[in-house]
Amino acid sequence: MRxxxxxxxxxxxxxxxxxxxxxxxxxxxxxxxxxxxxxLRGRTVVTLFYESSTRTRASFEIAGKQMSADVVNVSAGxxxxxxxxxLRDTALTLSAMGADCVILRHPSAGAAHRMSEWTPAHVINxxxxxxxxxxxxxxxAATLREHLGTLDGRRITIVGDVLHSRVARxxxxxxxxxxxxxxxxxxxxxxxAGVSGWPVTTGHDLDAALPQSDAVMMxxxxxxxxxxxxxxxxxxxxxxxxxxxxxxxxxxxxxxxLHPGPMLRGMEISAAVADSPRAVITGQVSNGVHIRxxxxxxxxxxxxxxx
Amino acid sequence: xxxxxxxxxxxxxxxxxxxxxxxxxxxxxxxxRPYGEGDPIDLMLRDGVIxxxxxxxxxxxxxxxxxxxxxxxxxxxDLHTHLREPGREDAETIATGSAAAALGGYxxxxxxxxxxxxxxxxxxxxxxxxxxxQIGLVDVAPxxxxxxxxxxxxxxxxxxxxxxxxxxxxxxxxxxxxxxxxLMRRALEYSTSLGAVIAQHAQEPRLTVGAxxxxxxxxxxxxxxGWPATAEESIVARDCMLAAAAGARLHVCHxxxxxxxxxxxxxxxxxxxxxxxxxxxxxxERLAGYDxxxxxxxxxxxxxxxxxxxxxxxEGVIDCVATDHAPHAPQDKDCEWEAASPGxxxxxxxxxxxxxxxxxxxxxxxxxxxxxxxxxxAAVGGIATQGRPLATGEPATLVLVDxxxxxxxxxAQLASLASNTPxxxxxxxxxxxxxxxxxxxxxxxxxxRR
Numbered sequence: 001m002r003x004x005x006x007x008x009x010x011x012x013x014x015x016x017x018x019x020x021x022x023x024x025x026x027x028x029x030x031x032x033x034x035x036x037x038x039x040l041r042g043r044t045v046v047t048l049f050y051e052s053s054t055r056t057r058a059s060f061e062i063a064g065k066q067m068s069a070d071v072v073n074v075s076a077g078x079x080x081x082x083x084x085x086x087l088r089d090t091a092l093t094l095s096a097m098g099a100d101c102v103i104l105r106h107p108s109a110g111a112a113h114r115m116s117e118w119t120p121a122h123v124i125n126x127x128x129x130x131x132x133x134x135x136x137x138x139x140x141a142a143t144l145r146e147h148l149g150t151l152d153g154r155r156i157t158i159v160g161d162v163l164h165s166r167v168a169r170x171x172x173x174x175x176x177x178x179x180x181x182x183x184x185x186x187x188x189x190x191x192x193a194g195v196s197g198w199p200v201t202t203g204h205d206l207d208a209a210l211p212q213s214d215a216v217m218m219x220x221x222x223x224x225x226x227x228x229x230x231x232x233x234x235x236x237x238x239x240x241x242x243x244x245x246x247x248x249x250x251x252x253x254x255x256x257x258l259h260p261g262p263m264l265r266g267m268e269i270s271a272a273v274a275d276s277p278r279a280v281i282t283g284q285v286s287n288g289v290h291i292r293x294x295x296x297x298x299x300x301x302x303x304x305x306x307x
Numbered sequence: 308x309x310x311x312x313x314x315x316x317x318x319x320x321x322x323x324x325x326x327x328x329x330x331x332x333x334x335x336x337x338x339x340r341p342y343g344e345g346d347p348i349d350l351m352l353r354d355g356v357i358x359x360x361x362x363x364x365x366x367x368x369x370x371x372x373x374x375x376x377x378x379x380x381x382x383x384x385d386l387h388t389h390l391r392e393p394g395r396e397d398a399e400t401i402a403t404g405s406a407a408a409a410l411g412g413y414x415x416x417x418x419x420x421x422x423x424x425x426x427x428x429x430x431x432x433x434x435x436x437x438x439x440x441q442i443g444l445v446d447v448a449p450x451x452x453x454x455x456x457x458x459x460x461x462x463x464x465x466x467x468x469x470x471x472x473x474x475x476x477x478x479x480x481x482x483x484x485x486x487x488x489x490l491m492r493r494a495l496e497y498s499t500s501l502g503a504v505i506a507q508h509a510q511e512p513r514l515t516v517g518a519x520x521x522x523x524x525x526x527x528x529x530x531x532x533g534w535p536a537t538a539e540e541s542i543v544a545r546d547c548m549l550a551a552a553a554g555a556r557l558h559v560c561h562x563x564x565x566x567x568x569x570x571x572x573x574x575x576x577x578x579x580x581x582x583x584x585x586x587x588x589x590x591x592e593r594l595a596g597y598d599x600x601x602x603x604x605x606x607x608x609x610x611x612x613x614x615x616x617x618x619x620x621x622e623g624v625i626d627c628v629a630t631d632h633a634p635h636a637p638q639d640k641d642c643e644w645e646a647a648s649p650g651x652x653x654x655x656x657x658x659x660x661x662x663x664x665x666x667x668x669x670x671x672x673x674x675x676x677x678x679x680x681x682x683x684x685a686a687v688g689g690i691a692t693q694g695r696p697l698a699t700g701e702p703a704t705l706v707l708v709d710x711x712x713x714x715x716x717x718x719a720q721l722a723s724l725a726s727n728t729p730x731x732x733x734x735x736x737x738x739x740x741x742x743x744x745x746x747x748x749x750x751x752x753x754x755x756r757r
Contacts, residue, residue, distance in 0.1 A: 110531075114644070131529055
């Protein structure tokens with residue numbers, strides 16, 4: 001594995017290996033007073049973010065630092081990017097400075113693919129437009145595996161703005177590859193026109209889908225979509241597609257609730273459900289660090305071992 | 308040049324006509340097959356016209372060229388070329404674009420109006436026309452903008468452009484759609500007094516806000532905002548109705564979808580239409596690596612769309628092939644997909660793509676190629692001296708094609724300043740050997756003759 005550009009590029013063996021590595025790292029760090037491994041000492045990891053982010057960026061930074069990498073954060077707003085430098089020139093500049101790995105978040109789909117053609121560094125896609133967010137899917141897979149034992153044959157319902165969601169695209173690719181049965185629930189306006197080609201079933205009835213679900217993943221409804229005419233009002237959306245307490249009661253006892261964050265409480269998920277024991281949202285966040293450590297390890301360290 | 312000498316000498320019209328014809332020495336093309344039909348014959352080109360045609364012509368006093376059975380066709384006419392001058396001379400100039408055209412077998416190109424400044428005045432179109440004449444490799448026919456600055460709000464001075472030395476007969480806001488139905492109606496109505504045609508870039512803007520790729524499975528997977536085919540189809544349907552009501556001539560630019568073909572079939576006789584080589588050959592499957600060389604507007608669609616476009620071109624539902632030749636400087640393509648400019652080079656690859664997609668599968672014969680690449684576009688664009696039959700007394704404006712050759716496309720070797728060809732590395736059939744404009748060789752064996 002040279003880059004992590006999309007979950008669709010992974011095969012089941014590589015994905016499973018990443019999940020296993022994350023589990024081992026989690027165990028290795030568990031209960032340690034000094035949570036630091038020497039694995040990536042002397043390696044330079046750059047986070048290059050063209051969109052605002054709290055959790056993803058912090059998660060990558062912590063992951064890198066816990067493995068002793070030198071982590072440099074570059075933001076579009078405070079760099080020569082704001083002076084109009086092209087993505088290609090930024091890639092060449094970072095390469096020339098000796099970056100071993102560039103973690104890129106960009107509003108344009110395919111930006112990480114392009115970046116990987118311009119730089120000899122390893123590229124990790126931390127979200128490219130509406131395309132993919134592969135480490136989010138990996139951390140979701142890790143969380144689901146932790147709670148459901150396996151993904152094989154498990155029924156997972158993904159709810160909300162599938163059309164604009166890179167989280168949904170990465171999860172559809174990864175979870176289906178790992179054997180899960182996926183069902184997408186969304187208003188017709190928020191399902192992509194080409195969804196018929198995806199390895200999923202689709203529907204518009206959340207109440208009917210929940211009793212059949214081992215897990216439900218609520219997608220964030222981005223504020224800019226609320227005024228884009230995709231649905232009549234936030235209230236109507238919450239009524240039909242929000243995970244209320246009453247609705248969550250339709251889930252089987254063992255089922256878990258995921259949300260990639262940031263959450264709009266009361267909109268896509270009620271506060272009571274978000275804080276209920278079946279919500280594993282904070283678990284997703286801590287798994288995120290271990291997954292990103294695993295990805296950095298596979299890209300930067302295991303290479304030396306000849307894989 | 309000949310017109311200049313006519314004016315300076317100022318003799319009677321009979322004498323001027325002889326001087327107008329006073330060009331290169333007679334040229335005997337030995338052994339060509341007009342329209343790829345029958346046994347090879349000879350063509351004697353003299354004074355800019357085909358003076359004689361037949362087997363075993365007397366070569367006395369003429370330069371003789373042994374053509375070994377090359378296919379002869381009327382020179383190609385491109386209804387849709389972006390020459391970028393004035394404004395973006397870093398991507399293409401009228402000179403480099405004319406060279407690419409001549410090398411591609413073209414003898415006339417229509418230069419789109421979306422330059423900087425926009426070709427929306429008599430002065431602007433005359434400038435382009437004059438530059439084309441000075442360069443002299445192809446007839447450059449400027450397209451005038453329909454609206455001032457392509458702004459879609461106020462009609463440009465269509466009459467002034469039509470009445471200028473450039474004699475504009477094609478008007479288009481290509482690059483953007485004349486989407487306001489009232490303005491489009493007025494443009495169509497107004498054009499009827501000028502004997503002009505309105506060439507529409509059919510794209511409903513509200514349905515294509517931020518659109519990046521054909522709305523379908525590929526765009527859904529790649530996370531690219533969809534450009535639905537209905538955004539083209541709905542405008543074409545509307546415009547066909549408006550044109551019929553106005554008794555005006557409508558031409559639909561770069562048809563890209565099977566649904567538009569259905570609309571055109573229904574509206575047959577009420578409009579003309581063109582298809583690009585890239586929409587005939589390529590599909591949105593090429594988008595997988597996000598290389599913006601595949602970004603074009605309208606976007607590459609599905610294989611089913613391409614198949615429908617080929618069938619429509621064969622059937623005559625789509626009249627002609629037009630390149631939408633759109634050079635872009637490297638920095639406008641060496642970037643992320645959404646930031647990239649849409650457009651592809653087309654002039655030097657058009658014939659080969661048409662042979663690959665239409666001739667090889669048996670959808671068109673060489674007479675059909677002459678129809679879709681020369682005769683119909685000349686008729687739509689209103690150039691009487693182009694797209695003429697290969698017959699005695701007709702202009703010696705023609706192209707010689709080696710139907711059996713193959714060649715591999717290399718963007719860096721094309722005559723355009725830009726190199727954004729989507730056909731890079733493809734080996735394609737048929738090669739333009741020689742292009743002649745009124746008896747003068749403009750391109751020969753891959754080299755331009757100025």
